[in-house]
Amino acid sequence: MQRGTFQFMKSLNRSIILNRIRLEGPISRAQIAKDTKLTPPTVSSIVKELIDSGLIKESIQGESQGGRKPTMLIINEKGFYVIGLDAGPKDIKIILSDLNGGVHHFSKKALLLPVTADELLKMMKSEIQGLLDQYKEEEDKIIGIGVAMHGVVDVDRGISLYAPNLHLRNIPIKEQLETTFNLPVKVENDAKAIALGEVWFGSGSGASSVVAVNVGSGIGAGIVINGQLFHGEHFIAGEIGHMTIDIGGKRCSCGNYGCLQTLAAGPAIAERAKKELAIGKESRLTELSGGNLERITGRLVHKAALEGDQLSRDILHSAGIYLGIGLTNLIHLLNPERIIIGGGVANAGEILLDGVKETIARMALTERAKQTDIRLSSLGNKATAIGAVSLLLSELFSI
Known part of the structure; x- marks a missing residue:
């Protein structure tokens, strides 16, 4: 195509x-x-x-x-297909989707860190080419490639301006992929892509204004108003992970102190657990980590919480409270109809959500704001890649 x-x-x-x-x-x-x-x-x-x-x-x-x-x-949902790429920061996920968001192929490959911009682009091309080789009979039906990338993205030029978790800048993703594959390429910040994907195929369907919050190794948000992504003047709208919550708090990777993601993202959850265990708190995490604190991750805290570990549940609930503070600020600024929480940390489900809702109910200004519709993502670990697909579809079907 x-x-x-x-x-x-x-x-x-x-x-x-x-x-x-x-x-x-x-x-x-x-x-x-x-x-x-x-x-x-x-x-x-x-x-x-x-x-x-x-x-x-x-x-x-x-x-x-x-x-x-x-x-x-x-x-004709199977008349054409779109490739969706979720690029990093730990792995590359790739899907082949039909026009209704049906996933016909899904695979992922770990990034070998640290990685250079050239190595990242080479890996992206390799994954796309591998998919094309596997679906040779459908190649003429593929209408484009969507790429969701963490950090700040120049959407107009398709350039990753700053990918903080990979310590990379100015990656010409659109130019490189269009030259290689002769297909239209759309590049977007991952949280913004997730927001669009949720509106098209997930928990955001039917809402006029949606904020989708991606809580993983960092925290970002995508804002969709009347079906259109809001980028802001310099493409940083939605960077709520860098909203200051505690001015005397820990230094963030961005250089500021007390950012929301230093309190509620995956690494912050793991660090809190390590500190609690180091001062002698009892927890199932000791057994799950084999007594090695360095093996504790946000995912392990989630696992322990599901097994009934009280310390882990308390830590996730606390993260939910901090996230709720950030989302209350967001409600006071944008007053969206619906907020959707996704990403790895969101797998904690109701344990996290209880803290979020409890905080919003306590802090939001009006009764209706206190009852803002807060939902978990329904797209799972494919949310970002499906969001990348929706970048092409939203342009194709837009008026």
Whole structure:
């Protein structure tokens, strides 16, 4: 599939009709014309082009309105595919998705750290090429590549400006991948990609304003308003992990002190557990870590908590309280309809969520704000890669 095919799909009237079929299908040609105010001949002509291209297909016949039964139209979800890449900071995950977000391939490969920008790009290309080799028969149906990258991303140029966990700057991801694979490439911050993916395929569906918070080795957020990502003037909107919560707190990787992610991200949870064990607190973590404090991770704390370990549950609850403070600030600033929490730390589920909700209920300004809809991600460990896919789909179907 060449870049021109994507552009073919992107004309205004095609996008209007595509979006109507995506949102309302099965739908008739006559109903599309009525809903969009396009003339019936225009609708028929574009529908024929879209059927010929394989992007939509005819399905069942609809109810008669007095004449012949109309033939209904739906998106041909397996007519085209998108590659989604979740790049780092510990591994590269890659998926092949259809137009409905159905995952047909998923794999991941650990990064060998430390890594240079050239090594990272080489690994990305290798993973994409490996997928293309595996799906040679579908290669002509692949319409683009989405890449979700942690840190600050220049979306317009597709450049990773700063990936703090990898200590890398100015990685020309879009240029390199488009040159290699001759496909359109969209690059976005991982938390923002997750937010878009949640709106398209997950817990954000149907909400007019959504903030998705990715809580893992760091904390970031994506903001979607009326279906559109909000980036801010310098692409840093949503960097809530660097919101100062405790000015006298620990120094963060960004250089500031007391950032939210020094209190509620995975490494902070692990560090708190190590300190508690070092002063003699009893915990199942001692057994799970084999008595080696350096083996304790946020994931291990979560495991111990699920097994009923009280110290681990208390630590996760405390992280939830700090996260709740950050989210209360977010509610007072943006007042979103829904907040979705995802990422590795979110696997702690209700243990974490209880602390979050308890804090918001105590601190938010109004009764309705106190009851802001807070949900866990429904996309699991594929959330970022599915978000990367949605970058292409949101452009394809946008009006």
